[in-house]
Amino acid sequence: MALIMAVTCVLVISWIAMEVSYDSLIEYNVNVNSLNRLKAYYAARAGVDLSLLRIKTYQQAQSQFGKQLGGNSEMLDQIWKFPFAWPVPVPDGLNAVDKDQIASSLKESIMDASYVVTIEDEGSKIDLGDLVSPSKVLQESTRRRILEIFQSKIKDDQEFQRKYGNYRFEELVNAITDWQSKIRSSANGGDKRAFYSDYPDNFPPNRAFRTIQEVRMVPGMNEDFYELLEPAITIYGMKAINPNEASKEVLKSLDPEITDEIADEIIKRRGDPNLGGPFKNKEDFWGFITGRGARLGEKTEETPLVFDKVTNFRIKSTGEYAGVSREIVAVVMDLQSVANTVKGYVDKEKQQQQQPGATPTPTPNNPQNPAQSQSAPLPKGPPRIVYWGER
Structure with a gap:
């Protein structure tokens, strides 16, 4: 024992x-x-x-x-x-x-720790908030560029064309606008709350996007569309595109005539001083594109561009x-620079309204x-x- x-x-x-x-x-x-x-x-x-x-x-x-x-x-x-x-x-x-x-x-x-840090230009993307901007030029330009991203994908990707060739992307852009707009009626017609019948009571939020991930919740949005848009969109834009910093996706959205080859040449030119280096102004940029055989659209000159700084x-x-x-x-x-830029657009459009027949540029x-x-x-x-x- x-x-x-x-x-x-x-x-x-x-x-x-x-x-x-x-x-x-x-x-x-x-x-x-x-x-x-x-x-x-x-x-x-x-x-x-x-x-x-x-x-x-x-x-x-x-x-x-x-x-x-x-x-x-x-x-x-x-x-x-x-x-x-x-x-x-x-x-x-x-x-x-x-x-x-x-x-x-x-x-x-x-x-004794290590780190790696990079700084990128966030402003030279398509700002979704511009869809409800007080400036009509910003609204139309932003809408046109978002639609061009989808149209370019349809032209370049046969699988995407097979799945979404008949999809009305205008309605998707309208839904993105409805999310942010305080107007009760939808840009697609009717009361926009009808499109949020399966959502909680506080939808649509009628406010700006707080994060890019919220775009996934827009009616009609799916992962294919979101993955296509995500690299080219932001909610922190500077209300103009800097062609010297913009990504290839954003460059192609500026005009339907900007193909993959032309976008590659733009990126190559702006990074090589021997080829001309960064673009100096709109004439230099659009002239370079037309020199590659592109026939620019009528609305292209209204696209807000900036060349001198990043904010x-x-x-x-x-x-x-x-x-x-x-x-x-x-x-x-x-924020101050962004506010001044928007004010410049609005003031310019008011002047154009006082002069019938003039084109806001x-x-x-x-x-x-x-x-x-x-x-x-x-x-x-x-x-x-x-x-x-x-x-």
């Missing part, structure tokens, strides 16, 4: 020791992972903070030297365009002394430590445009963040 009791006690003690050891190990791993995630998160935050400084520096440089540089102001874009990573990558061409100095500086740093940015920073990564996405927006950020003749003072403090996402 004594032997049995002794063996039993040893087993019980061993089991308790194993449980305590296991729980301690689990707790230790959980805490270590939490610490790693925290370090990775603040590494990503460091990338965002550095990006905000770069954007602010670019805005100050553009405000002070943009007009002096004239057509060469694109040199300032490298302030925000150039990707950055920590630790700083060491180029292969450096000599041993420079490599040792960089290695010594990195060793002295107290930051809205998307920051993507990824921090990593011990195999754990965290990502932060932030959108920076110059607003020229945003043109020195001859009264709304843009005097540059507004640069706001104090860091750039305005309008979106912040973490994962």
